[in-house]
Amino acid sequence: MADYYHNPKTEKSTVLDEIWEHILAISKGKCNITDEMILNVRDEKYHFILGGLQILHEDLQAHKEDFVKKLEAEYKLEALKKESEELARKREAEHQIELLKKKNEELAQFNYVASHDLQEPLRTITSFSDILKRKYIEQLDAEAQMYLKFISESANRMSGLIFDLLNYSKIGREYKLEKIDCKQIVDAVSRDLDYAIAKTKPIIDVGDLPIINCNKTGMHQVFQNLIGNALKFRKPEETPKIEINVSDNGKQYLFCVADNGIGIEPMYKERIFGIFQRLHNKDKYDGTGIGLASCKKIIEMHQGKIWVESEFGIGSKFYFSIPKNK
Amino acid sequence: MLIDDDVPTNYLSNIIIKDKDCCDTISTFSMATEAIDDLKKRLSSHQRLPDIILLDLNMPRMNGWEFMEAFNQFSFEKQMPKVYILTTSMNPDDKIRALNTSSVSGFHKKALNEDILDKIIADIESA
Numbered sequence: 001m002a003d004y005y006h007n008p009k010t011e012k013s014t015v016l017d018e019i020w021e022h023i024l025a026i027s028k029g030k031c032n033i034t035d036e037m038i039l040n041v042r043d044e045k046y047h048f049i050l051g052g053l054q055i056l057h058e059d060l061q062a063h064k065e066d067f068v069k070k071l072e073a074e075y076k077l078e079a080l081k082k083e084s085e086e087l088a089r090k091r092e093a094e095h096q097i098e099l100l101k102k103k104n105e106e107l108a109q110f111n112y113v114a115s116h117d118l119q120e121p122l123r124t125i126t127s128f129s130d131i132l133k134r135k136y137i138e139q140l141d142a143e144a145q146m147y148l149k150f151i152s153e154s155a156n157r158m159s160g161l162i163f164d165l166l167n168y169s170k171i172g173r174e175y176k177l178e179k180i181d182c183k184q185i186v187d188a189v190s191r192d193l194d195y196a197i198a199k200t201k202p203i204i205d206v207g208d209l210p211i212i213n214c215n216k217t218g219m220h221q222v223f224q225n226l227i228g229n230a231l232k233f234r235k236p237e238e239t240p241k242i243e244i245n246v247s248d249n250g251k252q253y254l255f256c257v258a259d260n261g262i263g264i265e266p267m268y269k270e271r272i273f274g275i276f277q278r279l280h281n282k283d284k285y286d287g288t289g290i291g292l293a294s295c296k297k298i299i300e301m302h303q304g305k306i307w308v309e310s311e312f313g314i315g316s317k318f319y320f321s322i323p324k325n326k
Numbered sequence: 327m328l329i330d331d332d333v334p335t336n337y338l339s340n341i342i343i344k345d346k347d348c349c350d351t352i353s354t355f356s357m358a359t360e361a362i363d364d365l366k367k368r369l370s371s372h373q374r375l376p377d378i379i380l381l382d383l384n385m386p387r388m389n390g391w392e393f394m395e396a397f398n399q400f401s402f403e404k405q406m407p408k409v410y411i412l413t414t415s416m417n418p419d420d421k422i423r424a425l426n427t428s429s430v431s432g433f434h435k436k437a438l439n440e441d442i443l444d445k446i447i448a449d450i451e452s453a
């Protein structure tokens with residue numbers, strides 16, 4: 001042993017290398033500690049191997065603790081990170097809820113403005129043009145009478161627009177789903193439209209309609225608009241025919257309200273669902289142009305889609321889907 | 327030529343123009359499609375075309391921009407009518423689009439009044 005250290009000329013490195021290789025081999029499990037080594041532990045070579053292994057083992061032990069500590073620290077850090085991310089997400093969600101609340105308050109404010117602040121001056125215009133008409137009509141010439149007519153008609157139209165806009169903005173405010181028999185809705189709508197039905201005498205063919213999970217008021221509005229439109233945009237010389245059917249593909253119900261009315265040119269198939277969009281002049285067909293926009297909003301709230309297939313001059317088929325999981 | 331789906335608006339524009347006494351004939355259309363048909367007819371029969379068109383944007387069926395698309399298809403031999411948009415549209419895109427459409431000469435807020443009419447007349451005289 002002394003030779004290795006005190007006599008630099010011996011092949012110290014070779015022997016040490018050999019011992020080191022041996023230690024490495026054992027530590028890597030490539031060979032085992034043999035009985036020979038233990039029995040000959042006093043032999044310098046084996047002494048060093050076993051000693052080295054001991055050191056290595058202790059070293060590893062020390063490292064193990066370090067390693068565990070490091071792992072723990074990292075795990076804690078990870079947990080902490082997750083926690084803070086969770087917190088950030090929560091804060092973001094709370095922030096969004098806060099924003100939504102604010103938006104809702106703004107909308108409520110808007111409703112108030114629309115229903116009160118806008119309606120009031122409008123009522124004044126209507127009232128005074130009525131009085132003017134009643135008290136002074138004889139003093140007005142035909143021209144002035146025409147002006148007065150425009151004033152009161154425009155005020156009435158604006159009142160209607162505000163009313164419709166208000167209702168449109170209210171859609172979905174109180175959005176409650178319940179099990180509803182669509183047949184009952186169609187029956188109720190038919191009662192609502194009894195004046196138009198008595199006037200136009202349509203043939204309405206209602207197929208088997210399902211019970212669906214939906215917002216009752218909303219679905220009533222959808223059917224009312226679609227059936228109402230089918231009657232309104234009828235061909236003047238033909239008996240209006242309306243067919244209401246539904247198909248079920250397992251995932252969703254697909255409703256169809258088909259008519260034999262005047263139809264829609266393909267280029268307007270999308271536009272009709274926009275708010276205040278109309279295809280006809282006011283003197284030909286009345287209405288503010290909000291009906292189909294409302295339908296779209298309601299159907300989309302049910303996570304469904306609404307569209308039209310139409311042949312101009314032949315008739316229109318309005319389709320809307322209602323997913324079943326809703 | 328006045329193109330607006332709102333009857334009172336056309337009526338009012340008529341009054342303002344007549345009061346100004348700046349125009350010998352006014353033709354009024356409440357549907358842009360009918361105005362296009364009228365222009366087509368005049369072009370094919372070599373009749374006199376309007377000098378000025380006051381055009382609304384938001385109209386049922388053919389809107390103002392669709393009118394402009396159809397209008398730009400025409401080949402005017404002599405002078406092309408000058409189109410001025412007269413709208414309540416508060417959409418800034420409409421104004422930008424008007425500035426970028428060479429066949430549109432101006433963009434004004436509805437309704438027509440003496441001021442706007444003076445501006446339009448000044449614009450035509452300066453051209």
